[in-house]
Amino acid sequence: MSLFDRASLLDYPIYRLQGKRVFVRADLNDPADSEGNLTGDMRLRAVAPTLAYLCAARAKVILASHFGRPKNREANFSLKGVRKRLSEMLGFNINFIPECTGSELEEFVLNELKEGEILLIENLRFCPGETKNDMQYARFLASLGDIFVQEAFGACHREHASIASLPKLLPSFAGFLLEKEVIALSKILKSPKRPFLLILGGKKVSDKIKLINNMIEKVDCICIGGGMAFAFLRANGYDVGKSFVEESIDDVARQILYKAGEMGKKIVLPIDVLVAKDIISGSECRLVDAHRIPADWYGVDIGPKTLELFKEEILKAKTILWNGPMGVFEIPEFSWGSRAIALAVALSEAVSVCGGGDTSDVLRLTNMVNYFSHVSTGGGAALKFLEGENLPGIDVLPKVM
Numbered sequence: 001m002s003l004f005d006r007a008s009l010l011d012y013p014i015y016r017l018q019g020k021r022v023f024v025r026a027d028l029n030d031p032a033d034s035e036g037n038l039t040g041d042m043r044l045r046a047v048a049p050t051l052a053y054l055c056a057a058r059a060k061v062i063l064a065s066h067f068g069r070p071k072n073r074e075a076n077f078s079l080k081g082v083r084k085r086l087s088e089m090l091g092f093n094i095n096f097i098p099e100c101t102g103s104e105l106e107e108f109v110l111n112e113l114k115e116g117e118i119l120l121i122e123n124l125r126f127c128p129g130e131t132k133n134d135m136q137y138a139r140f141l142a143s144l145g146d147i148f149v150q151e152a153f154g155a156c157h158r159e160h161a162s163i164a165s166l167p168k169l170l171p172s173f174a175g176f177l178l179e180k181e182v183i184a185l186s187k188i189l190k191s192p193k194r195p196f197l198l199i200l201g202g203k204k205v206s207d208k209i210k211l212i213n214n215m216i217e218k219v220d221c222i223c224i225g226g227g228m229a230f231a232f233l234r235a236n237g238y239d240v241g242k243s244f245v246e247e248s249i250d251d252v253a254r255q256i257l258y259k260a261g262e263m264g265k266k267i268v269l270p271i272d273v274l275v276a277k278d279i280i281s282g283s284e285c286r287l288v289d290a291h292r293i294p295a296d297w298y299g300v301d302i303g304p305k306t307l308e309l310f311k312e313e314i315l316k317a318k319t320i321l322w323n324g325p326m327g328v329f330e331i332p333e334f335s336w337g338s339r340a341i342a343l344a345v346a347l348s349e350a351v352s353v354c355g356g357g358d359t360s361d362v363l364r365l366t367n368m369v370n371y372f373s374h375v376s377t378g379g380g381a382a383l384k385f386l387e388g389e390n391l392p393g394i395d396v397l398p399k400v401m
Contacts, residue, residue, distance in 0.1 A: 047177050172397050199341065229270050
């Protein structure tokens with residue numbers, strides 16, 4: 001059975017693309033500074049092969065994306081910085097219209113955009129109709145294209161106009177990136193090589209409950225770090241000091257530990273942690289055993305003994321899925337555990353998949369992206385997919401037999 005059952009861009013004859021207006025919905029939401037200049041380009045690089053393919057086929061490409069979460073039309077959420085980096089990456093100039101609706105945009109697309117060119121339109125979220133999933137706005141976007149290509153895997157869990165409604169109005173296909181994402185994540189859900197290790201981190205257990213419940217039957221071992229580890233430590237009777245633990249999460253953590261025990265699944269928790277007086281750079285910090293966290297200190301990272309335990313499981317694994325950093329990695333002094341896990345997984349012989357979001361940022365900052373089998377461009381979307389939920393942006397694409 002195929003791992004991807006939706007219409008693909010490769011299903012559309014390449015000779016028919018010449019002169020066609022192809023509306024590509026991408027996720028170009030890479031990290032940027034306060035002025036909108038990109039500080040990373042992982043998502044741009046991921047969509048570049050599709051754009052290059054369409055341009056080589058002499059299509060007229062209308063490229064659209066969201067960028068951040070603007071409240072109005074703040075200048076730092078403009079796609080101007082994206083246009084500059086993408087032009088450098090592809091090696092040719094990209095047209096840009098600072099509008100995401102209106103007659104100026106329509107006029108350029110219909111009368112000025114040439115074969116083999118790309119027009120990047122302004123941040124879709126500058127138009128209220130995008131996030132409201134407004135059908136009228138979807139119809140306007142549809143009027144710009146002849147066919148639609150879905151490449152915004154990172155936004156496919158959103159019920160937005162360009163994601164869930166626009167594909168209903170045009171012949172629609174999955175781009176190369178979307179197809180790659182679905183196949184990579186489906187493989188570890190349906191046919192992982194064993195042993196299968198799940199490494200979990202991040203702040204909240206509540207963000208990962210559905211993921212744990214969906215994956216616990218599929219994996220052989222779960223290593224838990226990050227802020228969420230302290231909920232499990234407290235559930236085991238440990239005093240975790242001032243470490244972040246959600247209210248009323250103890251019973252949930254106990255249930256997960258009990259379920260894993262009943263199913264014979266191994267859960268590895270930290271045995272030592274880095275603690276700090278405050279969660280700020282320069283704060284006093286020290287390493288302590290997990291059962292000796294001082295009452296007025298915060299847990300901010302895993303310790304070296306814990307790393308060795310996790311590395312034992314990493315070396316045994318044939319498949320590794322990592323979702324969530326091991327500590328407060330945004331602060332350099334508290335990022336050691338996340339960096340060390342990134343290196344350990346990168347050096348392993350396992351099929352290694354990064355679940356996107358903050359974990360992707362860890363790999364970007366450590367230059368480890370190219371050493372993983374697959375690094376998802378979707379944070380929330382990848383999480384929803386791994387939880388077993390349907391994604392509107394994929395479900396709307398036509399199925400193929």
